[in-house]
Amino acid sequence: MKINENTILEGPRVLLVPYNEEHVPRYHEWMKSPELQQLTASEPLSLQQEYDMQKSWREDDDKCTFIILDKQRWADPGVEEEQCMVGDVNIFLTDPLDPSLAELEVMIAEPSYRGRGIGKEVTRMMMGYGVAKLGVGRFQAKIGLDNQVSISMFKKLRFQEVSVCNVFKEVTLELTVDESVRTELLDEVANVTERDYRETRSSRPQLVLH
Numbered sequence: 001m002k003i004n005e006n007t008i009l010e011g012p013r014v015l016l017v018p019y020n021e022e023h024v025p026r027y028h029e030w031m032k033s034p035e036l037q038q039l040t041a042s043e044p045l046s047l048q049q050e051y052d053m054q055k056s057w058r059e060d061d062d063k064c065t066f067i068i069l070d071k072q073r074w075a076d077p078g079v080e081e082e083q084c085m086v087g088d089v090n091i092f093l094t095d096p097l098d099p100s101l102a103e104l105e106v107m108i109a110e111p112s113y114r115g116r117g118i119g120k121e122v123t124r125m126m127m128g129y130g131v132a133k134l135g136v137g138r139f140q141a142k143i144g145l146d147n148q149v150s151i152s153m154f155k156k157l158r159f160q161e162v163s164v165c166n167v168f169k170e171v172t173l174e175l176t177v178d179e180s181v182r183t184e185l186l187d188e189v190a191n192v193t194e195r196d197y198r199e200t201r202s203s204r205p206q207l208v209l210h
Helices: 021-030 034-040 047-059 118-134 148-156 179-189 197-201 204-208
Strands: 007-010 014-018 063-070 085-092 101-108 138-144 160-165 170-176 193-196
Touching: 007 197, 014 118, 021 047, 021 085, 034 101, 047 063, 063 118, 085 118, 101 118, 118 148, 118 179, 138 148, 148 170, 193 197
Parallel strands: 101 138
Antiparallel strands: 007 014, 007 193, 014 063, 063 085, 085 101, 138 170, 160 170
């Protein structure tokens, strides 16, 4: 999606940046993991297919993708951005008849970052962005039945279970953005700093250590 191609979002512990070509090799290594393939219901792709996918996600109007970076590691200009990658988060506008419906996906690919509240922080940031920038009125999450950690996290964020598909072994959770949810998310957006991605890459320490 073009809307976020030059956007960086700064949260307390993470940064969300556009998914660029330089991120593809690390992402490709992640997706060789049978565990991540199972958790994300993904098939392994060749490196060239991953590059094609990255380009597609950048161009498509119905996909908004950010790469999650460790904010503290990114403060060190001696560390390549690829080495700061933690995972990714996506919004898919899946229903052409209802452009306010957004499917939300978050993947914490690095095992050492799981169980630390990073997924929740990223999810709330992305939900706020979706409401403020994309006009999302209802969020949906489709999660594998064996991924109890993610199911629990979304339920803590007040998502409600709406269906279970035993064929695909997944549960669908939803949250309607009513006035109270909208107000809450927009209040949180006020605490998320949005910056110009290309400009801030040249001044990384000043960005995260202010």
